[in-house]
Structures are given as structure tokens and as C-alpha cells.
Amino acid sequence: MHNKIISSLSFFLMLCIITTASAAPPNVLKITPENGKQDVDPKTNKIIIVFDQNMNRRSWSVTGGGDHYPELNGKMRWTSARTFMIPVKLKPDHDYVFGINSKSYKNFKSHKDEAVEPVVVRFRTAKAGGNTSQAKQVQEDVVSAGVTSQGVAGNASNVNAPKIVTITPAIGDEDVDPNLKEIIVTFDKPMTGGRSMTGGGVTFPEIKKIYWRDAKTFVAEVELFEDHEYRFGVNSKSHRNFRGKNGVSVEPTLVTFKTRKGRAGEVVRKMPTEPPKVVSITPEDGSQGVDPNTKEIVITFDQPMSGGRSVTGGGDAFPEINGQLQWRDEKTFVMPVKLKANHTYQFGVNSPSHQNFKSRYGKPVQWRRVSFKTRGFNQAEIDEHEIAIGSLKILSAVEQKEAWRKLGELMETQYSYRDRMGIKWAEMCESMAGEVTAARPAELLVEKMRWLLSHARDMHLGIAYEGKRSGTSISYPKHNSNVNWVLSQLSEQENHARKVISAKTPDGFGYIWVGSLSGNLSATENGFYEALRRFKDAPGVILDLRSNGGGDEILGRKIAGCFIKGQLAYAKNISVNPESETGFSDVHTRYLNQNDSGPAFDGKVAVLIGGRCVSSCEALVLMMKAAPNATLIGDRTRGSSGNPQRHDVIDGIQVSLPSWQAMTMDEVCFEGEGIEPDVWVRAEADEFEDGDPVFEAGVKFLESNK
Template sequence: MLRNQVLFLLSFCLLISFAQATPPKVAELSIKNGSKNVDSDLKQIEITFDQPMQKGFAIVKVGGNFPGSGERGSWKDDKTFIFHVKLVPEKSYRFAINYKQYNTFRNLQGEPAKSLWVRFRTNKSNGTTAVQATPNVPKVISITPKNGATDVDPNLAEIVVKFDQPMSGGRSMTGGGKTFPEVTKIYWRDNKTFVAKVKLFADHQYYFGINSPSHRNFRGKNGVSVDPIRVSFKTRKAKPGEDANVMPATPPKVVSITPKDGSLGVDPNLKAITITFDQPMSGGRSITGGGESFPEIINKIQWKDSKTIVIPVKLKPNHEYRFGINSPSHKNFKSRYGNPVKWRRVTFKTRGFNEQEVDEHYIAIGSMRIVSAIEQKQAWRKLGELLTTKYAYQDRQNFDWQNICESMATKATAPRTAELLVAKMQWLLAHAQDPHLGIVLDGESSGTYISSTEGNANIQAVLKSMSRNQSHGKHIISAKTSDNIGYILVSTLSGNTGQLEKHFFEALNEVKDSHAIILDLRTNSGGDEQLARKIAGCFIKGQAAYAKHITVDPTSDTGFSPVRTRYFNQNDLGPSYTGNIAVLMGNRCMSSCEALLLMMKQAPNATLIGTPSRGSSGNPHRHQIIDGIQVSLPSWQAMTLEGVVFEGIGIQPDVLIETKLKDFKDADPVFEAAIKFLQQ
């Protein structure tokens, strides 16, 4: 008995299921399928289904004459879809409702509607035998200010558009650029009156559209769109003593950045960088930069409003970031009035993750690699051994690395993620204040210390003061002053060194006929020392010694190799220059760029001008700690040709130019000092 009841219930449920799964079908068309007498003035076809539908649709063109007007269709209710058409007299048309894989007409259960071919032919143009009357097209009955007006009050606060019938509530106020009114708020005063609150400028021409061929959301309750109208008007000049707005002639300014420019300890969980300007913007953008210091952008960048842009990012802990708002060659951050934002660089540094954040962060992204307490102890002791025997600057901060790492090993009493172990090692090694000291996890390297440096350059101001500016790739620019002083900016020695060498040769060829040259290295943080030798080789004859170093050697009594001297040679493959050279430098110059500075000291007519360099040159090598984790340790102590170790001190300029950050707001005093020096 129970078995029979169960079978009955199952059968009943299956019957209900089959009944609910019946595919939808077209119950009615507003034209007769196959008709040869359809009104050629018809603007829409209504398609009604036999059951409630989802909001997708699939009107498919498969050969033949397709009647669609290009305007997006809409749902009149949950069963009736409006297909907008554009017809001509005495012509045959066809289209499909769902077809093969294009089947997004679906019911609420997701079942696609049965495919249906619709064919018809239009009648002659007099429309006397039409099968359906043309829907009532909404019309504009008044616009404030009047279309074509030339003496509009610049203090007018509202643009008002009135229609002859109730409207759907949508809108397409089209246009853009500096001729489009600055709209602060949009609303419907009633179902026939549209209002746009605006801020207008005196003596200014304006244009906007009520709908357009591709944007037709001003439509009546019947679903029919207003025919597109272009509206123009011009405001009068401000009267004497009148408080009227005038279009800004000055470039827009950044009024706030999140995180703040130059801030330290930024939360690495921050999800977005936000920039707000003081003027309405055009909607374009130039977020410039690249490499490891450029924030990882993970989703679509969006304008929150006309003045605020939101950049979704994924940040790393204990990491310094840099990006540009515009650049000398990329200026798409501009006001809606066409004025670009002045180029500026933004820097900030994130704090490290705490223990809970590290575990939660890496578990959330799917990392479940666990390091046992025993492995952690082994890792800490191995790190202590490597710091004591392989680190060239182990004594610079007077730390007892072996004992510190042993102390960390004794605290390892429970399993942890590998990422947390690496984060703790980064925290410890940051105390060495060595930009070349790093930790590597599964092949991905992370720095342990990146100090915030205050630059001493305004490249935009430099380039603005010269003519014949020419970019050679992304990282090298050449230019000339009016009195024939050449200028070359080399912003990096890292990347495709073959291309960089080629681009430098191109730049030098552009300016080698100058009576003097400025070589600007102030934004260069190093890269490949071999490339540095090829660049410097264009300014000497024969061979020259430029630097010394000692390399870590645990087998020697001192722990280091004998002192070795490094040389560079005349570059016979590139152009040469023997005139006076001013080499601009600052505290962003480090690593292989400092080697280039030392080389240029040996060029007979070169003078180093600016502030001391960073003082960081390590020639780092990787060493295994445990499986999957390595430490990158500087392997040498770099010296000047006189045998002075310059780590933490920097290379000293021949001409010191002391400056403050505010000095570079609209000028570049280091560049100006170099011009005066060369002229003298």
C-alpha cells in the first residue's frame, strides 16, 4: 500500500514538472505572419508569448531583408515584447524569434521559446490599407531656453523640456565636451516635464541632444521614442558687476588622492585608489607608469562622478608604489573644457600584513601551503647562517643576525602558512634598510625595504622650456634649448637593453651637434650595468677605470675577496660626443645608475650636478633557505675608484644644488643650474 502511494506521488510530481517545463511559444503578433499588406509607416511590432518571460530577447537576422531599426527593443509587460522596425514600401522582410544558439527569449523557468520565422511584405506608401495604425510618437512642445536662442541668461539654473504626452521616465540627454551643459541634477517634474539642473558659463555656445540615433530613452508610455532633436543656445556676456560663471582657463588640479601622496603605512587591503579633481573632467584618463612599483589594476576603472575617478587595485604588503597622473606624452586626464592636468607623480608605501591578515589573505586566494614548526626553525637558522656568511653588508647596522634568527626559531612552535613565514622574514630584514635585500617565495621576489625618497626633478617643466622634444621608446627623450644645448633623459637601465641602447644612440644623434649636452639621470633607479657601460662609452676615448668592489668570500680570512677594479671602454658602435656634459643626479639614482654616475665622472668634460645619489649597490645573489623559499643577498661592497664604500652614503655631485620639494612646483632649479653652468 505504502509503495503504491509513493509511486502515485512520484508520478504526480513528474506530471507537474512536465507541465511546468512546457516551452513558451508566440501567442500573438501585432502583424499577421505572411501578410503582404503591412503598413510601411509601421514603427514597431508587438510579440506576445503565452506565459511570463524573462527580460532577455533574441530577434535574429538570418539572410534576407531585416526590418530592425537599430533601436533596442523593450518589454511592454511580462509577456509582450516591442520590436522597433524601420520599413520601406513594397518590400519583403523576414526575421526569426529565437534561432539555434540565439535563444534568449525564455520563460521564468529558463526554457527557451520555440523558434518562429516571421515573414511579411509592406504595402504602397499611401497607408490606406494599413493593418495597424502608426503609434503616437511623442513630441517636444517647449524647451527652456529656446532652441537657437543667442542671449540666454548665464545664471539660468534649469533646462526644461516639455512633451505632449506622458513619458516613460527614461532619458537620453546626449552630447559631451565643453559645449555640453554642466549638469548637476536630473529629474522629472511630472510625467511630461523633464528638468536638468545646470551650471552655465557666460558668453558660451552650448549643444545637447534629445535622443540620438543610438540613444533613444526619451520615450512615451506607449514605448515609442521621441525623434532625435539637436538643441543649441548661447549665453550672453556677463553684465558689469554681475556674478556670472566663466569657463575655467586654468588646468584642473587634484584636490584629493586616496591614499595620500607620499603616505607610509597604507593598508594593503585597500581596494581602490580614488582621485578627485577641482573641475568636471572629460571622462578620459592617463594613469601612467609600469613595472613592479605600478599598482595592479584588477577591474574596470570608473568615474564615480564628473570629478572623481575610482581605480580598483590589488596591493602587496610592505611595498612602495608609484604612478603618474598624466605624463609629458599622455594627457588624457583633462577637464571637460579641454585643459589637461599637469603631470604629477604619486607615491605611497603599504604596511606589512599582521599575522591574522597574512593567514586570512593567503587562505582566501587559495594558498594552503603549511610549514611545520620544525621547518620554520630550520628556515630561521639557515637565514641566520646566510646573513652571517653571504651578506656583503652584514655589519652595516651592527646587528647580530645569527642570534636574532635563533631567537625567531625558538618562537616557531606551531604550523603556519609559508606566506606568513616569508612576511615575518621580510619584517626582520627591513631593519637592514637595504633595497637590494629580498625574499623569494616560489620564484616570486619581494623587496624588504623601500624607503620613501623625495625627488629633485620636474621633467614636465624641463620639456616645456625646450623645442624639438622627441621620445625614443618609452624611457628616453631628447630635446634642445633655444641656445643649442642638447638634453637627453634616460629614466631606466632596466628592460630590453638592446632597444634601450638603440634608443639612446638615436637620442645622442639628435643632439650631438649641440655645443653642450645635459644627461638627466635623476629618475633612474638602475638596471643593467652593461648597458650603463655602453652609454658612458659614447663620451670617452679608449678605456677608463670607474669603480672598485670586494665580493663576499667565506673562505678568506677577511670574508671578502681582494679589491677588484671595474673598467669601461669606448663604444665604437654608437655615436660619440666630446663636448661639455652636465649629468643631473639625485637621491633616486641607485644601483647600476650609480655605476653610470661613476663612469661619467671619468668622462673628461662631464660634471655631476644635483644632490647625492641613494647609495645602494648590491649585485644580489639568491640562496636557498628551505624548499620554495630563498633570500636574495647583496654579494659585494661597491666602492668609488678611490676605494670608498658608498652604501648608505651615495655618490657625491661635483656641483651640489640644494632644493626643497616646493621649488619644483612649476620649475626645475637643478636643470636651470645646469644651463647656467654650461653657459658659463
């Protein structure tokens, strides 16, 4: 069986390679109104472009400008993976011209990044009786909407609006000197001195200084890169501060140009290709004995940054934020914090799925984890911070020793995975009790216990003080999904609940994303039913669980029950039982029943899984594994399922201990190992930056099993 799976996977990979190598660029199948038509109804309010294959729905290039460019009357958008819509407001008896891509702008691309060959579209509207208003109103911020035209016509109806006389460099110039130091915009009327130079990102010119040379001449001092496309807006829908002294704003105009390559012997700026690096972190990564009075965590990078951030992590190990996160300058990020004494902290600079620490030029910082530990407060600091002995809960040495021994007993008798890491918990706790010499605050005991329990590497194992639970372990699972990209390739998207989304593939397969089994359980349950009903006649369904961190196993049974008939065994477990000879109960089998309250689906199901599937979601994965019409595709799950129960250590301190060992139907405990897919998709993180190999494998599987 193993050899068959490997052979099938090899054939699948070979097929992918052959398909990619022979992929043709996309073509325009249909344009409405038709290209060249001479009697288009002036009441037409949208232009529709249909392509012959799935497209990259994050970009487009509708090019052109001037009075013959169709007036926008809403936001351009993809209505499906192959259909693009331009909302317009047309004039009667008027010639219109625009481009689908151009020589310089080729952002209409297939999902494999093959660009559409440029197409010039021309049509003329029919005459209309009566007076037709010639007023135009730009409805969208052309920069933020992503329109890659070479200019947007002004409002011809407002004769008092200032007009742009010249722009240097000229709109559409593709041979701009990369050493150009000034962008100059000249108007035909005296201006107020305000400005709205709109846009952002890697295509926005790097501004060094902005000023008015005189009442009609605006200057932006810039530094440009060679061989680079630039764009910015002179005003926009929401920012209109380029305004004449008569109070009328300049109509929004999109300016685009491109610099040439540097010539022999010429010194030019080149776009950085290396991602930014962390130069320093204060406190230092891995440092011990950090002053608990530290007020800031400071991260410094080696190049100018975009201003975004992704400080990742959570739980008790994540530093408490005590103010506004901010950039001190373009390379220095500051986190105001309030730290606890004798505490281990951990956070991430970016993560596999959150990468908003980026350079100004769009390159993300390589994900890294940062950890440090604070020292304990000394007596002088306790007095200084007015944490008087009377205001702290102080435990005597006898009470601390008793607490350590109680923890050791609980770990040996009530913790289901006590043997997994090979730690002799009672001995370790006895050793910690031996180090106690004097009365200490209860918080310090809790922190020491948390440190010891962290060696179990069990995300379900926690400790609580005065009712507040803290985890003892943080893990960063392998990232194997890009749900945003997936949804960009699909049509008819519907959000049924906060954690349930459905859409349809171009081949008619249903796609259902279930992001959690926690929160509003009723909303998630009903949302899933709504989603599945949409696809009752579909040839197959993709159930995407890759972002699901678990929650309620009963909800998982209701979901999986829609895909089976009768009753199926799906998992086994043993539970702690201190009274038994082994310390555990007999093996218990868990069953899944057909869900008569939800919609039934008996077609093929591709279940997408990976390292973020954890806890009760792993139970749902086992349910789907038992379903005869379902196939698991992707990577192994996290391998963490505990059914934790709380136990008292000492007054005010409790531990939350996993109470069972979760098993597959083969009675194999999968803690720390995870559940393997039926079809492996081994892909690197960078393959999910602009795609999703696991989703594509799911589609291929359904196509081959229709």
C-alpha cells in the same frame, strides 16, 4: 674648492634673481601671413606666429569668432619653443580677423608666465579663378584642442543644419551674475532631445541638471563661482548629439564667458583654494591585524574630486587589485583587493611625480603613504576558504628553525651590507627560531622573514618563494624633474626608443633623456647613438638621467664610452668572500673604455641627476663623473647598488642578497648616501610643478662654458 663652488652657486642664484626681476613680456616677432596683407594666397594652409623668447608651450589664446575667423584645418600646436602654428583652410577674396590674446584671454605666455600684449591680426585673401567651394568643415574638437576663441563659425554650406539663435549667458560676456542658475541654448529648429555639451576641467560649468524645456530650448542648471572664466562646447568634432529632427547636427560652437566678482552683501560661491584632504582610509593607515578577508580599500576625501587617480607603489607590498578601480561617488574612491594573511601592505595616495588624485577644481591631494598589516588566517578560515592542510606546503617546527638559522648564516656571510644598520642578523634569526612552536604553512615563514629583512632598508635585498621574488623595502625618492615641461620648451623632439628621447634647446644645445638601462637593451643602445649623432656639431649636450632606475651596467659603459677617449677608471668595489679574514675581497677597480662603435662627442656635457638615479644608473653617473668634459648637476642619487645573488634557505625559499659594496674612486661606500653632484640645485617639489630648475641650471652651465 668647496668655497669656490658655494661662491659660484651664490652668483648663479643672484643672476637668476636679477634675470627674473628684469624679465620683459614676450613680443610677436613675425606673423605669416603678414598682419594687414591684402593679397594672401587662398591656398595658404597655415598661419605662423613667431615670438621673441621661449614660451609656455602648454597654452595659447587664439581669439575671435564668426565668419571672419580662419577655419581650422587641423590641430593648433607649438612647433618650437618660440613658434606657434595654426593649420587653416582659407577662402579666396575674404577678410580674416583673429586675436593673439585678448583682454580676457591671455594664455600666450612666456615660460616665465609673462603674457603677450593682445594683438589683432587682419589680412585679406586674393581672388581666385573658377568656383571656390565655400564649404567649411571643422576639423578639430575645439574644446579639447584648447582654442580659446569667442565662438566658432558654423558650416555655411549646410543650410539644413540647426543654428543657435541665442545663448544665455552670451558668448564673450565678461560680467555674468555668479548666481546665474541656468545656461540656456535656443535653436531655430526642433531638436531630437540629445545633447553634447562638451569640455571638462576647472573651466567647465558645474552641472546640476540637464533637460529640454521645449523642442528648441536646452537648459543646463548650474552652480557658478564668482570671478571665474568658463568654457564649453555645443557639440564637437567627435560628439554631435545636438541634432535637429532632420538628422543634421549643429556645427561645433565654443561658448566662453566670465562671471563678475560678488558685490557687497551678496552671497556668492568662491573657487576653493585649499587642496583636498583624505578624510578616512579603510583599513586605517598603520593598522595591525587587518582581516585578510577584506575585499575593498576605501579612500574618502573632503571635497568633490576630478575622477582621476594615482594609486602609487609596486612590488609584493602593493595590494593585489581584484576588479575595477572606481569612484563610488564624487568623494569616495574604491579599490577592490585580494589580500594575503600575515602580510604588510603599502601604497601611495599620489606621489611627487603622479598627482591625479585632484579636486574638481584642479588641486592635487598632498602625497601620503599608507600602510597596514593583515593578521594570519585561523583554522576556521582556512577550512572556509578551502585552503586545506593538504593543499598548503606545511613546514614542521624543525624545518622552520633550520630555515631561520640558515638565513642568519647567509646574512652574516653573504650579505655585503650586513653591518650598515647595526643589526646582529644571526642573533635576530635565532630569536625568531625560538618563537617557533608548531608546524606552519611555508607562506607564513616567508612573510615573517620578509618582515625581518625589511629592517635592512635595502631595495636590492629580496626573498623568493617557489620562484616568485618579493622585495623587502620600498622607498620614495625625492622628485627633482619635470620632463614633460622640459620637452614643451624644446624643438625638434624625436623618440628614438622607448626610453630615449632627444630634442634641441633654442640655443642649439642637445637634450637626451635616457629613462632606463633595462628592457630592450639593443633598442636603447641604438636609440642613444641616433640621438647623440644629431648633436655632433652642437656646442654642448644635456644628458638627463633623473628618471633612470638602472638595469645593465654594460649598457651604461657603452653610453658613457661615447664621451671619453682611451680608458678611465670610474668606480671601485669589494665583494663578499667568506673565506677571507675580513669576509670581503680586495678592492677591485672598474674601468670604462672608449666606445669605438658609437658616435664620439667631445663637447661639454651637463649630466642631470637626482634621487631616482639608482643601481646601475649610479654606475653610469660615476662613469660620467670620470669623463673630463662632463659635469653632474642636480641632487644626490639614491645610494643603492648591490649586484644581488640568490641563495637557498630551504627547499622553495631563496633570498636575493647584495654581494658587493659599491664605492667611489675614493673608496667611499655610497650605499644609503648616494653620489653628490658637482653643481647642487636644491629645489622644492612645488618648483617642478610648472618648471624644472635642474634643467635650467644645466642650460645655464652650458651657456657659461661654451
